Amino acid sequence: GQQVMQIPQYQHVQEGEDFTTYCNSSTTLSNIQWYKQRPGGHPVFLIQLVKSGEVKKQKRLTFQFGEAKKNSSLHITATQTTDVGTYFCAGPWSGRNTGFQKLVFGTGTRLLVSP
Amino acid sequence: KAGVTQTPRYLIKTRGQQVTLSCSPISGHRSVSWYQQTPGQGLQFLFEYFSETQRNKGNFPGRFSGRQFSNSRSEMNVSTLELGDSALYLCASSRGVNTEAFFGQGTRLTVV
Numbered sequence: 001g002q003q004v005m006q007i008p009q010y011q012h013v014q015e016g017e018d019f020t021t022y023c024n025s026s027t028t029l030s031n032i033q034w035y036k037q038r039p040g041g042h043p044v045f046l047i048q049l050v051k052s053g054e055v056k057k058q059k060r061l062t063f064q065f066g067e068a069k070k071n072s073s074l075h076i077t078a079t080q081t082t083d084v085g086t087y088f089c090a091g092p093w094s095g096r097n098t099g100f101q102k103l104v105f106g107t108g109t110r111l112l113v114s115p
Numbered sequence: 116k117a118g119v120t121q122t123p124r125y126l127i128k129t130r131g132q133q134v135t136l137s138c139s140p141i142s143g144h145r146s147v148s149w150y151q152q153t154p155g156q157g158l159q160f161l162f163e164y165f166s167e168t169q170r171n172k173g174n175f176p177g178r179f180s181g182r183q184f185s186n187s188r189s190e191m192n193v194s195t196l197e198l199g200d201s202a203l204y205l206c207a208s209s210r211g212v213n214t215e216a217f218f219g220q221g222t223r224l225t226v227v
Contacts (some may be wrong), residue, residue, distance in 0.1 A: 101212045101213070103207075103212050107157045
C-alpha cells in the first residue's frame with residue numbers, strides 16, 4: 001500500500017539552529033504538499049510543490065521536491081520558538097479500486113525549539 | 116470567508132455507544148475528507164466525499180461510516196465505540212485532492 005515516511009520523527013533544537021525534515025514516498029507523486037500543526041491546533045497548509053526538482057522558499061523555510069518526485073524536504077534556517085509544531089508532508093494517492101485519488105499524510109516530524 | 120467548522124469540539128462517550136460528528140466545509144468546496152489523529156499513528160485517512168459520493172475509504176472497520184449532503188456538509192458516524200476510537204477527528208475541505216486542504220479545529224472524542 002501507499003507509504004509516506006518522514007524522518008526524523010522528533011527533533012529538539014536550540015533556537016537559532018537549523019532543522020530539516022525529509023519525506024519519502026513509496027510511489028511517484030504528482031505533487032506534494034506541506035502542512036504545519038501547532039500543539040493543540042489543526043494542520044495548516046504551507047506550500048505545494050509540483051515540478052521535479054522544484055525549490056520554493058518562504059522566508060526561513062525552504063522546500064524541495066526530488067528529481068524523481070518520490071521525496072521532499074523542508075529546511076528551516078535559524079529556528080525560532082514560533083516554529084514549534086509538527087510538520088507533515090502529504091501527497092495524492094490513487095484509491096484502491098476507485099480510480100480517485102486521496103490525500104495521504106506522512107508520519108510527521110515533531111519539532112521542539114528551546115529558547 | 117468562513118473556515119471549516121466541526122461540531123462538537125469535545126465529546127465523551129462510553130464503550131458501545133455511537134457518535135455522530137459534523138463538518139461544514141468552506142463554501143464552494145465539494146470535497147470533504149475525514150482523518151483520525153492519534154499520538155502514535157499520525158493522520159490516518161478515513162474517507163473522502165465529493166458531491167455526496169464516497170470516492171475513497173481508508174482501512175477502518177465498517178463501524179466507521181459517513182455521508183455528505185447536497186450542501187456539501189458531511190457527517191461521520193462511529194457505532195459500537197471502543198476505547199481505541201479515542202482520538203482527534205479532523206475534517207478537511209478542498210476543491211480537490213490536488214489543491215490546498217483546509218482543516219477544521221477537529222472533534223476530540225474520548226471513549227471511556
